[in-house]
Amino acid sequence: MKIRLELQDRARYPFLKEAHEIIADRGITLQTITTQSLAETYRDAAVSRIQNAALVRDARSWTDSSDPFLDIVSYALARVLVSCIRNKNGIGLLARYEADRALYFLQVIEEREDVKKYIYQELGMPFSRTDIEYTRYIELASTLHDDRYRLVNRDLWNGRVALLSDEQDLLLRERIRMLVMDQLPLQIPESVCTKLQPAVSEVESIISERLTVEYGEVEAQRFPPCITALHEAAAEGKYLSHSGRFALTTFLHTIGMDQTEIISLFSRAGDFNLDMTTYQVDHIISHGDGGYTTPSCATMKTHGICIGKNSHCETIRHPLNYYRKQKKTGKTNRSQADPRTTAGSAENQTTRGAAKDDTSGSADK
Numbered sequence: 001m002k003i004r005l006e007l008q009d010r011a012r013y014p015f016l017k018e019a020h021e022i023i024a025d026r027g028i029t030l031q032t033i034t035t036q037s038l039a040e041t042y043r044d045a046a047v048s049r050i051q052n053a054a055l056v057r058d059a060r061s062w063t064d065s066s067d068p069f070l071d072i073v074s075y076a077l078a079r080v081l082v083s084c085i086r087n088k089n090g091i092g093l094l095a096r097y098e099a100d101r102a103l104y105f106l107q108v109i110e111e112r113e114d115v116k117k118y119i120y121q122e123l124g125m126p127f128s129r130t131d132i133e134y135t136r137y138i139e140l141a142s143t144l145h146d147d148r149y150r151l152v153n154r155d156l157w158n159g160r161v162a163l164l165s166d167e168q169d170l171l172l173r174e175r176i177r178m179l180v181m182d183q184l185p186l187q188i189p190e191s192v193c194t195k196l197q198p199a200v201s202e203v204e205s206i207i208s209e210r211l212t213v214e215y216g217e218v219e220a221q222r223f224p225p226c227i228t229a230l231h232e233a234a235a236e237g238k239y240l241s242h243s244g245r246f247a248l249t250t251f252l253h254t255i256g257m258d259q260t261e262i263i264s265l266f267s268r269a270g271d272f273n274l275d276m277t278t279y280q281v282d283h284i285i286s287h288g289d290g291g292y293t294t295p296s297c298a299t300m301k302t303h304g305i306c307i308g309k310n311s312h313c314e315t316i317r318h319p320l321n322y323y324r325k326q327k328k329t330g331k332t333n334r335s336q337a338d339p340r341t342t343a344g345s346a347e348n349q350t351t352r353g354a355a356k357d358d359t360s361g362s363a364d365k
């Protein structure tokens with residue numbers, strides 16, 4: 001199906017190849033974008049886009065831009081900026097924002113049925129159907145942690161999974177989010193990132209501030225029981241298994257503790273070696289696009305470091321979700337821990353973990 005997309009259409013759905021084409025048609029490349037007469041305008045628009053992506057807002061609304069071309073360039077350059085900082089959180093924020101934005105245009109603003117149909121087709125999503133092919137469903141629902149999205153809880157018929165209308169929207173948004181995520185980070189030459197340095201620094205601050213808003217100050221009393229046990233063991237200089245150190249480091253890094261503080265925490269161990277610890281912590285927090293992911297509860301359990309599980313653990317599948325929930329409700333794991341389910345001390349528990357990193361643990365949701 002081939003249709004004519006106007007400039008405004010391309011600005012609404014900038015992940016389409018047609019949006020990229022218009023940038024190339026106007027002679028803008030990675031090498032020239034920093035030297036164009038409008039370079040500053042482009043950079044400001046891209047930073048502003050990331051700033052919007054970092055805003056904590058439950059319900060966003062968008063309108064068409066008065067300058068659709070600038071809108072398209074801001075999308076392209078925002079991808080470049082988050083790629084320069086290679087930060088997983090920044091990429092995740094941008095992908096979620098773009099998915100929310102495109103879905104809003106499709107549902108609320110878009111009047112042309114042929115455009116809607118084309119977008120669905122380009123995304124490989126069923127249009128005007130209340131079911132989806134099951135392999136596609138598995139792929140898209142893999143990041144949704146609610147039990148209702150597990151395949152065993154779905155109506156499956158002739159290889160297709162039935163969907164309610166809110167579920168169709170959710171999967172469409174997931175599809176767009178994954179599309180944007182999968183393309184990032186871009187391979188950007190160091191020279192380009194250097195030229196964009198002021199904007200790159202601005203984006204780093206935006207993301208760091210956003211993390212502080214999301215997780216607030218580090219509050220050890222709101223850690224999940226497993227992390228409390230590991231944290232206390234480290235603070236007392238006790239031995240931590242490799243998987244225990246890995247889980248603790250990824251967790252603390254994600255909630256905003258800096259590298260020096262993490263290394264300092266491990267410094268109380270009798271066999272502490274500054275160079276070795278710095279290397280290990282740096283490896284964990286700098287891996288890929290912003291560090292390794294904190295292991296899920298299932299992985300923690302497999303490694304024998306799901307320690308002190310309490311009743312509130314029943315409602316989450318990830319230690320970071322536990323922490324987030326506790327921050328929101330203002331409760332602590334100590335006040336909620338059920339002593340009957342608290343399984344032993346950190347000292348004997350933390351020595352059990354297998355020496356295997358979890359680099360494939362489920363994304364924190």
Ligand code: SF4
Nearest residue numbers: 224226297300306313
């Ligand atoms: S269930 Fe999850 S959050 Fe709770 S103690 Fe185990 S690993 Fe930690």
